[in-house]
Amino acid sequence: MNPTSKSSTSLLAALLVGMAAISVSPILVRYSGAPVSVQGLYRMLFTFLLMLPFGWRQLPAIQKLTLRDWALLISAGFFLALHFLLWMASLSYTSVASSTIMLTLEPVFVAALAFFLLRDRLGKAAWIGMAVSIGGAVLVSSGDFGLSREALFGDALSLLGTAAVAVNIILTKQLLRRMPPYVYSLIVFGFTAMFFALYNVSLGIPMTGYASREWMIFLLLAIIPTVFGHMIFNWLLQYLRPTTVSMSVLAEPVGASLLAMALFGEALNAFQLAGGGAMIAGFIVYLRSENKVKPKENPQQQPSVSPAESA
Numbered sequence: 419m420n421p422t423s424k425s426s427t428s429l430l431a432a433l434l435v436g437m438a439a440i441s442v443s444p445i446l447v448r449y450s451g452a453p454v455s456v457q458g459l460y461r462m463l464f465t466f467l468l469m470l471p472f473g474w475r476q477l478p479a480i481q482k483l484t485l486r487d488w489a490l491l492i493s494a495g496f497f498l499a500l501h502f503l504l505w506m507a508s509l510s511y512t513s514v515a516s517s518t519i520m521l522t523l524e525p526v527f528v529a530a531l532a533f534f535l536l537r538d539r540l541g542k543a544a545w546i547g548m549a550v551s552i553g554g555a556v557l558v559s560s561g562d563f564g565l566s567r568e569a570l571f572g573d574a575l576s577l578l579g580t581a582a583v584a585v586n587i588i589l590t591k592q593l594l595r596r597m598p599p600y601v602y603s604l605i606v607f608g609f610t611a612m613f614f615a616l617y618n619v620s621l622g623i624p625m626t627g628y629a630s631r632e633w634m635i636f637l638l639l640a641i642i643p644t645v646f647g648h649m650i651f652n653w654l655l656q657y658l659r660p661t662t663v664s665m666s667v668l669a670e671p672v673g674a675s676l677l678a679m680a681l682f683g684e685a686l687n688a689f690q691l692a693g694g695g696a697m698i699a700g701f702i703v704y705l706r707s708e709n710k711v712k713p714k715e716n717p718q719q720q721p722s723v724s725p726a727e728s729a
Contacts (some may be wrong), residue, residue: 419675429657430705432650432682437666439647447506453623454506457639457698458499459614464640465649466607469600476601483597484509490593491602494514497586502610503617504579511572521576521667522552527584532655535588538659543707548661550700551668553694584664590652591660599653606642665704 450457473480483491505521525548532538540548593602618625651663 429598429654432654433472433658433666436647436654438673439645439650440643440666443643443647444509445640446635446643447509450626450632452628452632452636453618454510455503455614455618455621455623456625456628457616457623457636458502458506459611460633460636461502461639461644462499462607462614464637465644466604466611468609468640469604470643472600473604476598476604477691479598480605482704483601486595487596490589491605492588492601492609493584494593495606496613497582498606499613499617501579501583501586504582505613508575509573511575512563512567516682518722521580523577524580524584525661525664525669526551527581528587531584531588532591532660535659536591536663540661541707544661544704546699547702547704548665549708550703551606551665551697552700554668554696554698554700586653587664591655594652594656599649599656603649603652662704667702668701693702 447454447457529538529540529548535539588601590606615625617623650668654663
C-alpha cells in the first residue's frame with residue numbers, strides 16, 4: 419500500500435473491515451421488499467442522521483468550503499446515488515453473484531480515470547494482481563451467472579452503476595485533499611439522500627407505510643455497509659490510491675457467497691473455492707506492488723482526522 423502518515427497495518431485492518439462490511443449489502447438488499455430507491459433513501463438518510471450530532475465539530479472546515487467544493491460535493495452525491503440506484507435495481511433482475519461480477523470491473527474503471535485525470539499510473543505487478551483478483555471474483559460468481567434477457571438487463575444496470583461509483587471515487591479523492599473525510603461523508607451522504615428523495619417524489623414512490631422489518635433493514639444498511647464500509651473507504655482515500663480502495667469491491671462476491679452458504683445453505687463448488695483463493699492471491703500481489711511505490715506528498719491535503727472521528 420501507499421500510506422502518507424498511517425502505518426500499513428492500520429490501513430490494511432481498516433480495509434479488511436470495510437471489505438467485510440460491504441459484503442453484507444447484497445444480502446440485506448435481497449431481504450428487503452421495499453423499492454430500491456426507498457432502500458437507498460433511508461440507507462443514506464439514517465447514516466446522515468447518525469453522523470449529524472458530531473458534525474458541529476466540523477463547522478470551521480465546512481465554513482471554508484468554496485463554491486467549487488460545493489459543486490463537486492453535489493456531483494459526488496449524485497454519482498453515489500446513481501450507483502446505489504442502478505446496482506440495487508440490478509438485484510431485482512439478476513442474481514447477487516451476476517451483479518457482483520459487474521462490480522468487479524470497478525478497479526479497472528477507477529484505474530483508467532485515475533490515469534487520465536490524476537496521472538496515477540499502476541505498475542505491471544499491480545495490473546497482474548488486479549487481473550488475477552477479477553478472474554477469481556468471476557469464478558466465485560460463476561455458479562449463479564444468468565444469460566436470460568432479464569438477467570442481462572440486470573447485469574447492464576450493475577455495469578452502469580459500477581461506472582458511476584468509479585466517478586464518485588475520483589471525485590472523493592480530489593475533495594479529500596481540501597477537507598476532512600468526516601465533512602465529505604456527512605455532506606455527500608446528505609446530498610445522496612436528497613437525490614433519492616427527489617427521485618421518489620418525481621415517480622410517486624411511497625416513502626412511508628413500510629413494515630417494521632423493512633425499517634430494521636434500512637437501519638442495518640446504514641450501519642454495516644455504509645458506516646463500516648463506505649465511511650472507512652472515504653477515510654482510506656486520504657492515504658491510498660483510489661484504485662487500491664476500489665479493489666475492496668472484489669471482496670463482495672466472496673463475502674456474499676460465504677454469507678449465502680451460511681444463511682441459505684448454498685454450497686460452494688470447486689470453481690468458486692478456486693476463485694476465492696485466486697481473488698485473495700491477486701489482492702496480495704496488488705498490495706505488495708503498492709508497498710514498492712514511493713508515496714507522493716500532497717501539499718494541499720488537510721490534516722487528517724482520526725479513524726474514530728471519520729469511521
